[in-house]
Structure formats: structure tokens, C-alpha cells
Amino acid sequence: MSLHRDRRDRAGRTWRSPGVLGLLAAAALLGALGAPLAGAAAPDVPKIVDATYVGADTCKGCHEDQFKKLDATLHSRVLGQRGRTALQGHVCESCHGPGSKHLEDQANPANIIRFSKTSVQSTAQRDAVCLQCHQRGKRMFWQGSAHEGVNSCTTCHSVKSPQSAAGQLKAKDQLSLCRTCHATAVAQQWNWSHMPIREGKLQCSSCHNVHGTVTEKLIVDNSINENCYRCHLDKRGPFLWEHAPVRESCLNCHKAHGSNNIRLLRIREPRLCQQCHNENRHPSTAFPGGAGGTGFGDRRILGRSCALGHSNIHGSNHPSGFAFTR
Numbered sequence: 462m463s464l465h466r467d468r469r470d471r472a473g474r475t476w477r478s479p480g481v482l483g484l485l486a487a488a489a490l491l492g493a494l495g496a497p498l499a500g501a502a503a504p505d506v507p508k509i510v511d512a513t514y515v516g517a518d519t520c521k522g523c524h525e526d527q528f529k530k531l532d533a534t535l536h537s538r539v540l541g542q543r544g545r546t547a548l549q550g551h552v553c554e555s556c557h558g559p560g561s562k563h564l565e566d567q568a569n570p571a572n573i574i575r576f577s578k579t580s581v582q583s584t585a586q587r588d589a590v591c592l593q594c595h596q597r598g599k600r601m602f603w604q605g606s607a608h609e610g611v612n613s614c615t616t617c618h619s620v621k622s623p624q625s626a627a628g629q630l631k632a633k634d635q636l637s638l639c640r641t642c643h644a645t646a647v648a649q650q651w652n653w654s655h656m657p658i659r660e661g662k663l664q665c666s667s668c669h670n671v672h673g674t675v676t677e678k679l680i681v682d683n684s685i686n687e688n689c690y691r692c693h694l695d696k697r698g699p700f701l702w703e704h705a706p707v708r709e710s711c712l713n714c715h716k717a718h719g720s721n722n723i724r725l726l727r728i729r730e731p732r733l734c735q736q737c738h739n740e741n742r743h744p745s746t747a748f749p750g751g752a753g754g755t756g757f758g759d760r761r762i763l764g765r766s767c768a769l770g771h772s773n774i775h776g777s778n779h780p781s782g783f784a785f786t787r
């Protein structure tokens with residue numbers, strides 16, 4: 462647990478604007494963390510003492526309904542004779558453990574690995590069952606992630622009765638799955654401007670790996686900006702004239718899920734820009750007047766939208782694009 466906190470706190474400091482020192486620090490951090498993570502003891506898979514494998518045909522005698530359910534899923538095709546490892550060869554017992562003791566006494570929950578309320582195995586132990594085959598890939602950083610400890614694999618997945626078209630989820634899609642716990646993030650889909658998830662153009666998992674990441678907030682890429690660049694390549698640059706806050710973090714100006722301002726902006730222009738830029742230098746009122754007023758800025762800030770004039774606000778490659786106007 463302390464390891465996890467440590468990583469998140471430190472990552473939080475270096476992550477938005479890594480710079481060279483930040484990257485070095487991050488590399489050192491990864492080096493330091495890599496060792497204990499890689500060396501961490503494999504999660505303890507529950508052992509059923511003295512039990513031996515009896516084979517799926519034996520289970521079928523009493524649990525035919527479970528066969529039917531499993532048949533409809535990918536697991537039925539990858540376990541059994543076609544299994545690539547010895548464990549995969551055991552079908553039912555790949556997940557539920559060797560069954561001989563269960564045949565002797567079915568009422569004793571300790572005789573079989575259960576995933577229901579009657580289970581005597583801890584959540585971590587049940588997750589360890591799945592991780593035997595699924596530790597690699599997206600689950601590489603499950604240990605210590607924001608979801609480990611608060612969720613288990615079977616909070617989100619159903620092996621026997623999946624509801625989703627992909628990923629064997631317990632709900633029909635990611636929006637309905639995540640909504641149960643992250644009401645705010647999902648509600649932002651109904652903001653006026655929003656990431657088109659409910660239109661089906663992307664998913665929560667386009668930006669998050671719910672199984673754990675090295676970055677904060679379960680972001681799939683190495684940083685938030687890297688994530689945004691993946692789809693908004695034109696914002697990556699390199700630019701002749703860079704706008705510092707864009708390089709630092711897209712979230713300086715945008716919200717990630719939804720906003721009631723145009724283009725997912727955090728707040729409206731001109732206030733957005735004036736958080737950092739001095740209003741006196743470039744008045745944003747329609748009729749500046751007064752001693753310092755030139756009356757010169759007004760035409761260009763029509764609609765109070767600075768980005769109308771500074772149209773290449775994310776950076777410019779034009780020789781005279783220093784002010785992002787071209």
C-alpha cells in the first residue's frame with residue numbers, strides 16, 4: 462500500500478510537465494520501482510489441500526448449466542484440449558481448483574474455489590486465480606493500482622453470464638458499468654460539449670486502463686498529453702512557435718470528459734486566457750476607452766473569443782506565427 466502511495470505522489474509531481482529533470486527522475490523512479498514490482502511474490506493462488514484434478518466430465522454430471530453458459534464464451538474455446546498450458550487443460554478446474562475434495566463434500570465451501578458470497582477465499586486470492594493466466598498485458602500494473610483492493614476481477618467481469626459484446630463485462634457497455642461507481646465522470650457525457658463516448662466514437666478505455674497503469678488516474682499512455690496526441694496528432698508539433706501551456710498539459714484549458722463551454726474548455730474566453738495573460742496589455746472589452754485604451758483591440762476580440770484571432774492557439778509553424786495568429 463505504501464509503495465503505491467509513493468508512486469502516485471511522486472508521479473503527480475513530475476508528470477504534467479516532465480522536462481528533462483522530470484524524465485530523469487521518472488526513469489530513476491521506474492528503475493527503483495521496477496525491482497520490487499518485478500520481484501514481488503506472485504499472488505497466492507488458493508490451494509485446496511490434498512485435492513486432485515477429476516476432469517470436466519465429472520463436473521458435468523451435476524453442473525450441466527455451467528457448461529452451457531461457458532460454451533457461449535471465449536473461455537470454452539481456449540481451455541481444455543486446446544489449452545496451451547497444463548492449467549488451461551483443466552477447464553472448470555482451471556478456475557475452481559482441483560475438485561476431488563468437492564466430490565467428497567459439496568457443502569464445505571473450502572473444498573472448491575468459489576466466486577460467490579459463500580466463498581471462503583479472499584478477494585485477492587480469487588483475483589490471483591485469474592491473474593495466473595492474465596497477469597501480462599493490460600494487467601501488468603494491477604498490483605497497487607487504484608482499482609486493486611477496492612474492486613476484484615469479478616466486480617466488472619462475469620465469466621459465465623457476460624452482458625457486453627466485448628470484454629465479458631457485467632454490464633452492457635462501459636458507460637453503464639462505470640456509472641455505478643463514477644457517476645460524475647459518466648454524467649459529463651451529457652454536458653453540452655463532451656468526448657463522444659455515448660456516440661460510440663471512443664470508450665472510457667480509450668484513455669484509461671482500469672487494470673492499472675504507471676501514470677496517475679489510470680491513464681493508458683505515459684502522460685495525459687501523450688494520450689491526447691494519440692488521436693489529435695496535429696497538436697503534437699513540433700512547432701516553430703510553441704504555446705507553453707499546451708506543452709505542459711492539455712488540461713490547462715480543456716476538461717477531459719465534458720464541459721458546458723465550447724470545445725471542452727474549462728472556462729470561457731477571454732477569462733480562459735486571462736488566467737495567465739495580463740488584460741491591460743490587450744484589453745478584452747469591446748470599448749476599452751479610458752486613458753490606456755486604444756480602441757484597437759476590440760475588432761479582433763469579436764465575440765470575446767481570443768482564439769478567433771489567435772487561431773493556431775496550439776502552436777504555429779508560420780515564420781511570423783509568434784502570436785499564433787497564422
Ligand code: HEC
Nearest residue numbers: 515519520522523553554557560567568573574575576577
Ligand atoms: C455430485 C454432484 C457434483 C459434482 C460432480 C460437482 N459438484 Fe459442484 N456442487 C454440487 C452441489 C450440490 C453444490 C452446492 C453446494 C452448496 O450449496 O454449498 C456445488 C457447488 C459448487 C460450486 C459453488 C457454487 C457457489 O454457489 O459458489 C462450485 C464452484 C462447484 N460446485 C464447482 C464444481 C466443479 C468445478 C466440479 C468438477 C470438478 C463440480 N462442482 C462437481 C454438486 C456437484
Ligand code: HEC
Nearest residue numbers: 520524527528531536552553556576577615619620621622
Ligand atoms: C475462467 C474461469 C472459470 C471457468 C473456466 C469456470 N468457472 Fe465457474 N465460475 C467462475 C466465476 C468467476 C464464477 C462467478 C459467476 C460469474 O462470474 O459468472 C463462477 C461460478 C460458478 C458456479 C456458481 C453458480 C453461479 O452461477 O454463480 C458454479 C457451480 C460453477 N462456476 C461451476 C463451473 C463449472 C462446472 C465449470 C466447467 C464447465 C466452470 N465453473 C468453469 C469462473 C470459472
Ligand code: HEC
Nearest residue numbers: 535539548549555556590591593594614618620627628629
Ligand atoms: C487457465 C487460464 C485462464 C484463467 C484461470 C482465466 N482465464 Fe480468462 N482467458 C484465458 C484465455 C486463454 C483467454 C483468451 C484470450 C487471451 O488469450 O487473453 C481468456 C479470455 C478472457 C477474457 C476476454 C474475453 C473476450 O471476449 O475478449 C476475459 C474478460 C477473461 N478471460 C476474464 C477472466 C477472469 C475474470 C478470470 C478469473 C475469474 C479468468 N479470465 C481466468 C485464460 C484464462
Ligand code: HEC
Nearest residue numbers: 588591592595599603608612613614616617628635666671
Ligand atoms: C473496473 C472494472 C474492471 C476490473 C476491476 C477488471 N476489469 Fe478487465 N476489463 C474491464 C474493461 C472495461 C475491459 C474492456 C476494455 C479494455 O480492454 O481495457 C476489460 C478487459 C479485460 C480483458 C480482455 C482484454 C485484454 O486485456 O486482453 C481481460 C482478459 C480482463 N479484462 C481481465 C481482467 C482481470 C484478470 C481482472 C482482475 C485482475 C480484471 N480484468 C479486472 C474492466 C475491468
Ligand code: HEC
Nearest residue numbers: 607608611612616635638639641642665669671677678679
Ligand atoms: C465497483 C465500483 C467501481 C467500478 C464499477 C469502477 N470503478 Fe473506477 N474506481 C473505483 C474506486 C473505489 C476507485 C478509487 C478511488 C480513489 O482512489 O479516489 C476508482 C478509481 C478509478 C480511477 C482513478 C481515479 C484516481 O483518482 O486515481 C479511474 C480513472 C477509474 N476508476 C475509472 C473507471 C472506469 C473507466 C470504470 C469502468 C470501466 C470504472 N472505473 C469502474 C470504483 C469503481
Ligand code: HEC
Nearest residue numbers: 636639643646647656658663664665667668678685712717
Ligand atoms: C479523452 C480521454 C478520456 C476518456 C474517454 C475518459 N477519461 Fe476519465 N479522465 C481522463 C483524464 C485526462 C483524467 C484526469 C483528469 C484530471 O486530472 O483532472 C480523467 C480522470 C478520470 C477519473 C478521476 C476523477 C476525475 O474526474 O478526475 C475518473 C473516475 C474517470 N476519469 C472515469 C472515466 C470514465 C468512467 C470514463 C468513461 C465514461 C472516462 N473517464 C473517459 C481522460 C479520459
Ligand code: HEC
Nearest residue numbers: 654655657662663667688689691692711715717723724725
Ligand atoms: C481515442 C481517441 C481520442 C483521444 C485519446 C482523445 N480524443 Fe479528443 N476527440 C476524439 C474524437 C473522436 C472527438 C470528436 C471529433 C469530432 O466529432 O469531430 C474528439 C473531440 C475533442 C475536442 C473537441 C470537442 C468539441 O466539442 O468539438 C477536444 C477539445 C478534445 N477532443 C480534446 C482532447 C483532449 C484534451 C484529450 C486528452 C485528454 C483527448 N481529446 C483525447 C478522440 C480522442
Ligand code: HEC
Nearest residue numbers: 686689690693696706707710711713714715724768769774
Ligand atoms: C491555452 C489553452 C489551450 C490548451 C493548453 C490546449 N487547447 Fe485545445 N483549444 C483551445 C481553444 C481556445 C480551442 C477552441 C478553438 C476554437 O475557437 O475553435 C481549442 C480547441 C481544441 C480542439 C478542437 C478544435 C481543433 O483545433 O481541432 C481540440 C481537438 C483540442 N483543442 C485539443 C487540444 C489538445 C490535444 C491539447 C493538448 C496538446 C490542447 N488542446 C491544449 C485552447 C487550448
Ligand code: HEC
Nearest residue numbers: 704705706713733734736737738767768771774783784785
Ligand atoms: C496556463 C497559462 C496560459 C493560458 C491559459 C494561456 N496562455 Fe498564452 N502563453 C502562456 C505562456 C507561459 C506563454 C509564453 C510567454 C513567453 O514566452 O513570454 C504564452 C504565450 C502566448 C502568446 C505569444 C505571445 C506572447 O505573449 O508571448 C499568445 C499570443 C498567447 N499566449 C495567447 C493566448 C490565448 C489567446 C489564450 C487563450 C485561448 C492563452 N494564451 C492562454 C500561458 C498561457
